[in-house]
Amino acid sequence: MTGSLPLSALQHWLFCPRQGALIHAERLWAENRFTAEGRLLHERADAGHPETRDGVRVLRNVQIASEKHGLHGVADVVEMRGHTPYPVEYKRGGPKAHRADEVQLCAQALCLEEMTGTPVTEGALFYGTRRRRAIVLIDAPLRHLTLQVATEAQAAISDGILPAPVYEAGRCEACSLLDLCRPTARRSAVRRSFAQRIAQAGIPE
Structure with a gap:
């Protein structure tokens, strides 16, 4: 139609x-x-x-x-x-x-x-x-x-x-289109988590 x-x-x-x-x-x-x-x-x-x-x-x-x-x-x-x-x-x-x-x-x-x-x-x-x-x-x-x-x-x-993409963990993580959508907030959260792990390990960036 x-x-x-x-x-x-x-x-x-x-x-x-x-x-x-x-x-x-x-x-x-x-x-x-x-x-x-x-x-x-x-x-x-x-x-x-x-x-x-x-x-x-x-x-x-x-x-x-x-x-x-x-x-x-x-x-x-x-x-x-x-x-x-x-x-x-x-x-x-x-x-x-x-x-x-x-x-x-x-x-x-x-x-x-x-x-x-x-x-x-x-x-x-x-x-x-x-x-x-x-x-x-x-x-x-x-x-x-x-x-x-x-x-x-x-x-x-x-x-x-x-x-525009808006990241909300409860909604986005269950969405089958997450990898196609790639909400920027999720990428930022991943980067922050990675940076925190590096800092905790005492590894210089």
Whole structure:
């Protein structure tokens, strides 16, 4: 879809704008243990045929899109509760301090609303570490945040803007793109650590 942004780009952008640009503008990718575990979880969620459980139609690997908001992608699971779609997104880890996962789910809801003409007021995130769902209300503040992130990411990626790297140990060390990103703060930290070791060993620089 020309001019349309993948739903995953919103999650990447809110987590780290530079990561979002590296993946969706620079077309760079690398895999580590965390991304491999996430890929396997999604493959399991996407596998299988549509089925009906307790009157709920369960659809898997659903192609969705919103022309109005310029978004497209795949929903892991969409439960049809009567005529109302209920998106369920699978994540390998656990709940986060940021709202990137919720934004991705909300973007799915916006696509499903446009496709079905039915309001979507709730969805769920299934976290692999907890093995249970976290209910997410698709309310006004989350919708506002989602559209704000979408607008910002679409503009930057369309213009080929690559945000400067900002090193945060907890976030960066788990990122599969760390070696491709090379945040300067990390290099500075490595240099300081090396200098300290030299000083402690009494070796002249």
